Amino acid sequence: MSDKWWHSAVVYQIYPRSFADSNGDGIGDLRGIIEHLDHLEDLGVDVVWLSPIYASPHDDNGYDISDYQAIDPLFGTFDDFDELLAGLHARGMKLVMDLVVNHTSDEHPWFVESASSTQNPKRDWYWWRSPRAGIAPGAHGAEPNNWGSFFSGSAWKLDPASGEYYLHLFSPKQPDLNWENPEVRDAVYAMMNWWLDRGVDGFRMDVINFISKVPSLPDVEVVPGHLFGDGYPYFGQGPRIHEFLHEMHDRVFAGREDRYLTVGEMPGVTVEDAQLFTDQDRAELDMVFQFEHVDLDHGPGGKWDHRDASVLDLKRSFGKWQKGLAAAGWNSLYWNNHDQPRVVSRFGDDGAARHQSATALATVLHLQRGTPYIYQGEELGMTNVPFQGISDFRDIETLNHYSEAVDVLGASPAQVLAALRRTSRDNARTPVQWSTDANAGFTTATPWIQANPNYTEINAAAQRDDPSSVLAYYRALIDLRHREPAISEGSFEMVLPEHPQIFAYTRTLGDRSLLVLVNLTGEPAEYGLPDAAEWVDARLVLTNLPGAPAIGEGHLAPWQALVISR
Incomplete structure (x- = not known):
């Protein structure tokens, strides 16, 4: 163990x-x-x-x-x-x-000091670089390199006071620390x-x-x-x-x-x-x-x-x-x-x-x-x-993408909103x-x-x-992990690897094996286990659909999960 x-x-x-x-x-x-x-x-x-x-x-x-x-x-x-x-x-x-x-943050005292002067001892705590030669600072292409930010736009922001740029892989208010220092x-x-x-x-x-x-x-x-x-x-x-x-x-x-x-x-x-x-x-x-x-x-x-x-x-x-x-x-x-x-x-x-x-x-x-x-x-x-419009969103990545896609690149607002509804981080951030x-x-x-x-x-x-x-099912899953060493410590082997609907695998520790069978589609699924005889006397450990097809019947109802052991 x-x-x-x-x-x-x-x-x-x-x-x-x-x-x-x-x-x-x-x-x-x-x-x-x-x-x-x-x-x-x-x-x-x-x-x-x-x-x-x-x-x-x-x-x-x-x-x-x-x-x-x-x-x-x-x-x-x-x-x-x-x-x-x-x-x-x-x-x-x-x-x-x-x-x-x-x-x-750009409001952290470390960065405030770093930005205060090119001679400040903390200047090298962040990634500062001069603009490209021959291009006016602030103009597109003057950035020290052509990297983009994860939150849209350039990964560089110009500091007018010093004439240099600092690196921010995310928001301009999130300057990157220089771990070389x-x-x-x-x-x-x-x-x-x-x-x-x-x-x-x-x-x-x-x-x-x-x-x-x-x-x-x-x-x-x-x-x-x-x-x-x-x-x-x-x-x-x-x-x-x-x-x-x-x-x-x-x-x-x-x-x-x-x-x-x-x-x-x-x-x-x-x-x-x-x-x-x-x-x-x-x-x-x-x-x-x-x-x-x-x-x-x-x-x-x-x-x-x-x-x-x-x-x-x-x-x-x-x-x-x-x-x-x-x-x-x-x-x-x-x-x-x-x-x-x-x-x-x-x-x-x-x-x-x-x-x-x-x-x-x-x-x-x-x-x-x-x-x-x-x-x-x-x-x-x-x-x-079901977000209705851009005013419903709060996430900086989402808002920046909408602005760049619609206002700069001319994309259809309706198409961009459809993508935001599906993928925006705000989907995870509404209240519990x-x-x-x-x-x-x-x-x-x-x-x-x-x-x-x-x-x-x-x-x-x-x-x-x-x-x-x-909620009750999550409790059961957590309890199973806590009390079943084959789940926490056993080996993993994929079963039915090419089945287009069923996600199946075994967890094995010593002479203890569990088989997990899950239909990840909304349609019934048929299957045949390669070692079906070994599971004839298996017992049911957990299922999310009581009363649905049972062990060994060779089919699963839509979205059915079965966990059996031997």
Whole structure:
């Protein structure tokens, strides 16, 4: 058996501004979380990952941090934080903080100093460069290179006072830190240790594979029809990334690894990269968030260019990662987070089969080898939102894309809005649906973003005591992971790999085997197991459709999930 406690753990992500509002200002806060700790305990989760609660101007909803060692008054005080931490620990849960150190806010004192003078000692804490020769500063093409920002436009912003540009892979209010400078790394490690000393139990590290850049910051090819290029080849898995993460481990976690959880968000990471990052002998990270499966429905034009992702696409992606990290490393398992649309709307059926597809998708995910992550409201089967117009959206990425696509590139507003409704991060950021009270029971005021109108049907109060609810099914999945070593520690083997409807696999530890069979479509599915005789005397462990086809009958109802054991 592994000595890694997080192999059997389940993590729950809280996006604080949308979780629960305790003081009637329309924005979720720490006391709102405290008031719902019983919900988390009843669900059975082991770890809470808290999206940023630090001081921030909130240009990107707190992922632009102006003080890493202060609680934003929007969310509460350190007294509230300490009470939350104590409440989680008293219930046997751990707290993981969001670590955002690829960039800071432009209002962070470090950047304020850096921008104050080209001679300031902190000038080299960020990426400053002169404009291209022969082009007027501020004009298109004067930027130090042709990289685009993830939030549209150039990745460079001109500082008129000095005549130089600074790099921002995200918003202009999120300047990138220069990790080449050892003083930057010293300051980050000191801050991390400060939080661990306060009692937190680890970190989820935002875009941590971007912290090492190729220092020359070279130009890239620009795809026709785009204004800027993708600089990822020069900042994703940069030349010193493994050195930096190993140094972080030594300076922050060494000697106490068994207590803490470290997970790195890594857009674009490959299986081969992840093997290195998560191999425990290398002492870098416990696990990474990879994006392959949530990029499957992105077309050639990126996330706003939708393509259908098939069951085979999903199986091949998950199967590749399971195989790749089987010998060394560990998987993070997720469908949803604050940056992804709701899975039941994305890969399921958010209409008549919402319950069935939500539980089918949950089964596929939670019983694989790895640590499952639940995003707030996922355990209720929350869906995407019927946004009416651009004024309904709040997300900076969404608003910037609409402005660039419509106002600069001349795209059809109706077509752009259709893409936003499907893919916008705001789908994940509407209030958690607690009850049928006004605003889904989230707040007594006007919420910062409107609740999904289907809260009258989909809410925690209606599901809490319903044994047939999505919530009850999530409880059962979590309980199964906790009590079944074959789920937390067993091997993974794909079954029926080319079946176009059924996602099936086994989990085996010693002489104990479980078979997971899930129909991920809205049509009945026929199947034949290659080793059917071995499962003749199998017993039912879990199903999302009681009364549907049983073990060994060779067919599954639409969205049916069966877990059997021998």
